[in-house]
Amino acid sequence: MSSLHQWLAATTAVLSQYGLGGLIVTAFAEASFFPVPPDVILIPLCLLQPALGWWYALLTTLSSSLGGVFGAFIGLRFGRPLLRHFASPQRVGQVEGLFNRYGGWAVALAALTPIPYKVFTIAAGVFQVSPWVVLAASLGGRGLRFFLEALTIYLWGEQATALLSTYLGPVTLGLGVVLAAAAWYFARRPRRARPAYTAVPAWRWWWQRSPLARWGEPGLYLMAGACLSFIFLILFAKLADEVAEQEFLRADTYLLALAASVRQPLFTLVMQAVTTLGSFTVLVPLAALSMLLLARRGARFQALLLALALAGGWSIDELLKWGFHRTRPNIARLIDVSGYSFPSGHAMVATAFYGMLAYLWWRRLPAAPARRLVVAATLLLLLGIGFSRVYLGAHYPTDVLGGFLAGALWLTCCIMADLPRPGA
Known part of the structure; x- marks a missing residue:
């Protein structure tokens, strides 16, 4: 394990040296197989140039979302054995239950919170969730997370590192609870047929x-x-x-x-x-x-x-x-x-x-x-x-x-x- 930690630290250091390119590679890889989150490169880049934080957040969001779609492809191609490599059988059963009930909401929840994102993207492929659903959920969850980091750094500068280390987890978890509540509400809400008079779109x-x-x-x-x-x-x-x-x-x-x-x-x-x-x-x-x-x-x-x-x-x-x-x-x-x-x-x-x-x-x-x-x-x-x-x-x-x-x-x-x- 110590060798693995050293390798991860060395790899992260090398990727950090490449700046924007390292950020894109890390964001893409973390969404499917790499264990180090892109935040460790995104936050220093935003601190160096706060005015470009929105640009960095956008690139990180797009790269991570595309990586999520790639993770879903891995899950679809290689299936459950790979998923069990990242999580226990009990966790796999829990994730399958979430996907059967909430679909893309589960991906959005993992994209936003500290929950291992790659587990859910791979599971989305295993449980055959539409790649468009994975992409939309990833863009929403990852975008909210990374743009929140960029906004915090833009407003508070170097003090934002302490704020993010202290409050980012609880804040994203709180937003995740709201997202989970919304998913639960819409999953339980009965679908009623629309009356005939609502069949015409509002613009028409x-x-x-x-x-x-x-x-x-x-x-x-x-x-x-x-x-x-x-x-x-x-x-x-x-x-x-x-x-x-x-x-x-x-x-x-x-x-x-x-x-x-x-x-x-x-x-x-x-x-x-x-x-x-x-x-x-x-x-x-x-x-x-x-x-x-x-x-x-x-x-x-x-x-x-x-x-x-x-x-x-x-x-x-x-x-x-x-x-x-x-x-x-x-x-x-x-x-x-x-x-x-x-x-x-x-x-x-x-x-x-x-x-x-x-x-x-x-x-x-x-x-x-x-x-x-x-x-x-x-x-x-x-x-x-x-x-x-x-x-x-x-x-x-x-x-x-x-x-x-x-x-x-x-x-x-x-x-x-x-x-x-x-x-x-």
């Missing part, structure tokens, strides 16, 4: 009585597009205000340095190729070819909208750059760029153009799997272009985020112009 009931209802389907699209545009506008305005006040400068600098620390020659070549997909040397010929194909199919208006998405995205981005006058980062930049930095032109124009192209493909594909594939591929492409700008040192992360938000706003406006006509 409101829509049927709104002035836009007489516009039919175009009115519904118009309302949804207007709400989505308003959300993107508010998020971009909030981000732009924070960027102007340099609230995120430390986080931007840290993430840029982190991206620079993982540079490899082969990966750099890949990122240079990916970033080219967001440049006009690729977008203009691709737009011309797409417009030609659309025009030959009789979709001249959609071809015009595709051109508008590209040209409008570029024009608006240039106006925003001149309005904010943010200089570009100068941390080991790998490519030559000019002009201002916020928002990222690659991110904004790519979002508007590739998003519009994906929308036009989505309308013409009859099968749902093909539509989902187009959406997923477009999202991956945009994320790759955005990351390449940070990796190559051309933009701050907030520049890329601002470009995504502004591009999504312009894309929504372009799609709204393609609304179906009344009676169509």
Whole structure:
């Protein structure tokens, strides 16, 4: 046992030296097989940079939740013998009873409290709980725990270590009791059939009585597009205000340095190729070819909208750059760029153009799997272009985020112009 304790201490020390990477690995592994909780790395990182505590808590939550799903897979694949390796037969029987009665509530309870989390994630696989239930319960429980730690450190600084060591266990146990009470209540509550008048969702009931209802389907699209545009506008305005006040400068600098620390020659070549997909040397010929194909199919208006998405995205981005006058980062930049930095032109124009192209493909594909594939591929492409700008040192992360938000706003406006006509 002493050798095991020494190995665990040495392993934890090594992982701690890798900072954010060690935190992610520990959070993922602890949820399925590693005995050391990620709190031992999360708390020191939050103490070093309290302003980034929310970011650390988010990454820890996501990593631990994905590790929980992996633990459920281990349980599903290897079954009860592995579960008995971590717990006694009596404990296994107790856990099985909990899962039979409460399902995902048991995972959420273990994710929040000092109860061994990996026992419940593995048990979830053994007792064939849906992985989506495991993921949702883990996100709720782990997120509440880790964000509570980050909030405590943000408010009390170094004094938070004493508070967490003294009160974190009782507080999470108290929240666990509340969660268990809620699970018990909902498990015992009889399911009654809804009356016929509640079968219509609330939003549809409101829509049927709104002035836009007489516009039919175009009115519904118009309302949804207007709400989505308003959300993107508010998020971009909030981000732009924070960027102007340099609230995120430390986080931007840290993430840029982190991206620079993982540079490899082969990966750099890949990122240079990916970033080219967001440049006009690729977008203009691709737009011309797409417009030609659309025009030959009789979709001249959609071809015009595709051109508008590209040209409008570029024009608006240039106006925003001149309005904010943010200089570009100068941390080991790998490519030559000019002009201002916020928002990222690659991110904004790519979002508007590739998003519009994906929308036009989505309308013409009859099968749902093909539509989902187009959406997923477009999202991956945009994320790759955005990351390449940070990796190559051309933009701050907030520049890329601002470009995504502004591009999504312009894309929504372009799609709204393609609304179906009344009676169509």
